[in-house]
Every structure is written in C-alpha cells, then in structure tokens.
Amino acid sequence: MSSTTYFSRTKNPTAKLDYIGNWTVFFFVVVIGVLLLLVHFYDLRCGHCCPRGFFLFALGFACLGAVAGFLYSLYGDEEKDAFQPVLTALATALGGASLADLANENGLLRRTYHELARAAGLSATSEGLVLVLAAIFSPLGFFALYFFRRLVVNRQQHREDVLESKRAALVPAGELQLDATAGAVVFHTDAASATLARDWLAQPRFGEPGYEDLVADARAHIALAQYDSAATSLLLALRLRVGSPTATFLLAAAKVALQQHAEAVDLLDTLIRDHPGQSPLNAWRLLGYARLFYDPAKPDHPQAMRLAAQASSKFLAVCPANPGALLNRACAFGQIGPADTEAQTRVFADLTQLFSLKPEARDVVKSLAAPGLDFAAWTNVPAFKLLMA
Numbered sequence: 001m002s003s004t005t006y007f008s009r010t011k012n013p014t015a016k017l018d019y020i021g022n023w024t025v026f027f028f029v030v031v032i033g034v035l036l037l038l039v040h041f042y043d044l045r046c047g048h049c050c051p052r053g054f055f056l057f058a059l060g061f062a063c064l065g066a067v068a069g070f071l072y073s074l075y076g077d078e079e080k081d082a083f084q085p086v087l088t089a090l091a092t093a094l095g096g097a098s099l100a101d102l103a104n105e106n107g108l109l110r111r112t113y114h115e116l117a118r119a120a121g122l123s124a125t126s127e128g129l130v131l132v133l134a135a136i137f138s139p140l141g142f143f144a145l146y147f148f149r150r151l152v153v154n155r156q157q158h159r160e161d162v163l164e165s166k167r168a169a170l171v172p173a174g175e176l177q178l179d180a181t182a183g184a185v186v187f188h189t190d191a192a193s194a195t196l197a198r199d200w201l202a203q204p205r206f207g208e209p210g211y212e213d214l215v216a217d218a219r220a221h222i223a224l225a226q227y228d229s230a231a232t233s234l235l236l237a238l239r240l241r242v243g244s245p246t247a248t249f250l251l252a253a254a255k256v257a258l259q260q261h262a263e264a265v266d267l268l269d270t271l272i273r274d275h276p277g278q279s280p281l282n283a284w285r286l287l288g289y290a291r292l293f294y295d296p297a298k299p300d301h302p303q304a305m306r307l308a309a310q311a312s313s314k315f316l317a318v319c320p321a322n323p324g325a326l327l328n329r330a331c332a333f334g335q336i337g338p339a340d341t342e343a344q345t346r347v348f349a350d351l352t353q354l355f356s357l358k359p360e361a362r363d364v365v366k367s368l369a370a371p372g373l374d375f376a377a378w379t380n381v382p383a384f385k386l387l388m389a
Helices: 003-009 013-046 053-073 077-103 108-119 128-174 191-202 211-223 227-240 245-257 261-274 282-293 301-318 323-336 341-357 361-367 382-388
Strands: none
Touching (some): 013 053, 128 191, 128 211, 211 227, 211 245, 245 282, 301 323, 323 361, 341 382, 361 382
C-alpha cells in the first residue's frame, strides 16, 4: 500500500503519526546501515594497518550519537524549557572551547583525533577522515534514537497511559449497589459510566487482549447490563491470572446478577479463603446476599442462613450503618424463623436500625413477608406486626 493510499484511507491522526514515526526511524537505520557497509568495503580495499578500523570508528560514532539522542529524548518540553538557559550556556562554552582547542596544535581534541587516525593506519594527510566519520555518523545515530524514543516509544507509552486512565474510569461502572432492596439492583450504573463503557468497547483492538483489558471489558459489559459477556471476559482474565481477587469478585457479582447464586457463593468462598488480605470488603456483603438463595428444602438450610448472617456481620463490623447489609442479615435470620431466640433478637434489632436509617425500607420488608419469602413466618408475630405498622 502506498503512503498516499494509506493516508487517504486512514482518518485517525494517531495512526498517521505512528506511520510517520516508524518510517522515520526505519529511514535513519537504513541510512546508517548502508553507510556502514560502504565504510566496511572502503576498509577492505584500503589495506591499511588496522583492518576494519574505519568501520569500528564509524560504528562507535553512531553509537555515541545514539546514546546522546536517547538521553536528550528523555527530557520533556517542561524540562527543556527549564534547562534551556543552562544548555545554551554549555553549548556556547563547549563550542568555543572546542574551536580553540582544535586551533591549538597541542590541544586535547586535536591530539585525540590524531591518535585515532594513527590507530586506523591513516597518514598525516588523511587524519581529517576521522572528523568526517564523526560528523556523518554521530548526527545519524543521534536522530535515529531521538526519533525512536520520541515518535515510537513515547507514543506507545502515551497510548498505554490513555488506556490506563480509561480502565480507571470504568471502575465505578461496576460499583455494587446492594442497598435496602436486598440486592434487587446488583450494580449501579449512571449515564456517564454507560457512555464510557460504550466508548471502551468501540475502540479498535490490536492483538490478543491482556488481563487488564479483559477486566476493563468486563466492567464495560457490566455497566451496560451485559452480564453474560462480562462473565465470559472474566473467565478469560482468570485464565491469564489464575485466582485474581479482582476478576474473581467481579465474576461472582456477575453471577449474582445472572441469578446464579450457588456459583457466586463458591467463587466468593474461594476468594475469601485463598486471598483473605486481598479480598474486597464488598465480598462479604455480596456473600451475605448470595447465600440467602439457598434451597430452603435442604436440611442444612438453617446452617446456610447462619453463614449468610455471619458474612453480613463481617461487613457490618466495618460499615455498621449500611442499609443493604442490615437487611441481608435480617433476611437471613428471618428465614431461620421466629422460633429461634437469636433470630428474634437480631431481626428486630436490625430492622429497627434499618428503618431509622431508611424509613422507605419498611415497604420493602413488607413485600418480603409474602408467602415463600424471607419474613413469611413472621406475619403472625405481634412484635413484627407492630414494627411494620
């Protein structure tokens, strides 16, 4: 594809700059390589006392210029502005000193290049060739590394920084919203987060996505309520980084959103057991909610509800005024039933605190007293009726 065709078809200015940068560096590398070959052939034909002497000098000057270009490229615009007076003064002083030294027959620079010329087997009348090599190869090496750093490496780093900022912006998109509806809305997503998610998923992709990109994909899918796609991305992320606390937690939350509560409980139990210090605090809140859906027909249902209450209590130990966790714990003891003394004490205490924090939660609890739900066995308890009044 010709450059004209490329530019006519490419509307992305970033891609155009990448194209220019890559070809610029390639041009300088090719020029240096061709000139080094020419110098090498000159070495072979001259037959002076130091075989490949010119070639080694040319290569050395190119490397010296490359080092200088790389170091200079490390300075950004702010550093260049700050050091401009100092660099100007140094350039003036060194330039004047160099000219004065070269004009002096016993000057250091003059003696140095004379010795280099003798080492290459040059006669006294040909010693200036060393300066010619320095003048040709040092600038070429300088610009090759300078453009490589500024037009290729720096731009790649900039792209990575932009991607990282986009990934960070997606983190709130998957914020858990287990409020006083006991998790009826698992994720909270605003319009801005949804827009960020669409932009992330619509950007062009190159190569196989890495772990960070897969997690970001999952967050974007979560923000758009695409939980199946989020789970798929997270499973791929866990193949790349087995046992990742972040990916495991998000996968468990996606499973809850898909109403696959048993799988979510298994994931959260594994996460908390294997990574107790790295597990998000919300893992306990989510576990306390997911356990509420354990089959009530199973004989160990009361034990499962106590485990649900314990998980919510872990979260409440850090966030004692969280309405969602209070209701989840009350629901767990509510399923155990009013015949249990601890359940009676905890249900009334948690619901009283919940209603003081969020009075509208009373209507939610009333809806959970329907047959087959958490507080169905409490409808004939006088104290519960009074609390609901």
